[in-house]
Amino acid sequence: MSEPHVSPDELLARHREVLPDWLALYYERPIELVRGRGTTVWDSEDNEYLDMFGGIVTTISGHAVEAIVDALRAQADQIAHTSTLYLIEPMVRLAERLVELAPTAKPAKAFFVGSGTEAVEAALLMATSARRSNQVIALRNSYHGRSFTAVSVTGNRSWGSTSLSPLNVSYALAPYCYRCPLKLSYPGCGVACADDVRNVIETTTSGDVAAMIAEPIQGVGGFITPPREYFAKVKAILDDYDIPLILDEVQTGFGRTGEAFWGSQAYDVTPDLITCAKGLGNGMSIGAVVGRRDMIDSITANSISTFGGNPLATTVALANLDYLEDEGLQGNAERVGKLLREGLDDLRDRHEIVGDVRGKGLMVGVELVVDAETKTPNPGAAAEVMEGCRRRGVLVGKGGMHGSVLRLAPPLTLTEDEARHAVQVLDEAITDAEEVGEPR
Ligand SMILES: Cc1ncc(COP(=O)(O)O)c(C=O)c1O
DSSP: OOOOOOOHHHHHHHHHHHSOTTSOOOSSSOOOEEEEEBTEEEETTOOEEEESSHHHHTOSSOBTOHHHHHHHHHHHHHOSOOOTTSOOHHHHHHHHHHHHHOOSOSSEEEEEESSHHHHHHHHHHHHHHHHTOOEEEEEBTOOOOSSHHHHHTOBOGGGOOOOOOSSEEEEEOOOOGGGOTTOOOTTTTOSGGGGHHHHHHHHHSOSOOOEEEEOSSBTTTTOBOOOTTHHHHHHHHHHHTTOOEEEEOTTTTTTTTSSSSSGGGGGTOOOSEEEEOGGGTBTBOOEEEEEEHHHHTTOOSOOOOSSTTOHHHHHHHHHHHHHHHHTTHHHHHHHHHHHHHHHHHHHHHHOTTEEEEEEETTEEEEEEBSOTTTOOBOHHHHHHHHHHHHHTTEEOEEESTTSOEEEEOOOTTOOHHHHHHHHHHHHHHHHHHHHHOSOO
16 A cells, blocks of 8 residues: 555645646646556556556656666665766766667767757757757647747647747648648658658748758657658758758657657658657656767867766666567567557547547557547547546546647557557547537
């Protein structure tokens, strides 16, 4: 049994007093998760859940994994913090490993930070310094974090807290096949949305663009999965203008997509830089930029990171990478992801409000609509289904421009039985939401 905890209602009241209004909470009655084991978590009232969202696509190896916890404990027992002013052996080892694993141009280097936002921030600082330009191309419907520059390359109004950007950003069309901005259909479209990048360069920039940044699969945007040809086509256009490509692998890295270790590897493209975080630490705060040495070394002023690459975070990340490899979790993501996908495709065929199912491996989005014909987004149904799943002991996430996309991104240890159970619970919750009838 867990320690007695403060009730969620009391905690919520206290939370609202002292934390920002804009810090989004899930559920009509928000919950506090206090314990976890593998794919299971418990709240402060001892309700058990199958965790199909992994703390926003992060707990990639599962909760409280013994080998990872042991590594954390052993390092904490030695030294927790030193700063980058001193040599850090696990940081060097992790950099060597990431440089080897990364799909980027070589020779490569790595730089460590504390979060995905900070990784994006650092990558943009490097690209703009290398090119002496503040012009950046991003995609509509993207999400890259909540800092000043990360918000400015985020092409999603619901997360765009300011337009006072230090960057001059141009947004290209999102490769969003279900709602094609060009009203075309794949594959007949010839992936025409990629050509928009050339048009954006030629019409909205003065030519010397610092970089283009994009997610291999748009995460917060609702797991929007570009067609296979998309990034190779985009990269060829960027190469014509000598513009580097930054792929933001914060959600797609470390085997999440099953078919490859990095999301970008499915696209036959070599990015100049990648950013990563989330799954790298399995819950420990760590992020990284990996890629072209000349870009990373382009910052000429002194720089440090007090916490980036600290012994605790890098030791945990190394233990986590070992665990991912030893347990073959990428392969499991592919295998179980296929089964999950089949179950969800079946839900799409049977439920009018399930408009689209997309994604790869254990990163699957389910877009809810009012009906298949109008495709009107149905955020009310998404909220209802989330509540219905929670009542039945399954936690799922939500995203998309209108908050109408359910997001499934469990630990990559998910079993076939757990995947079947999640589909069954979703089936019941969707049926309930459909019975309520009206678009909400
Ligand atoms: C693609 C992408 N980039 C960057 C971020 C920001 O990461 P963090 O929340 O760790 O700052 C996120 C977070 O969801 C993300 O999905």
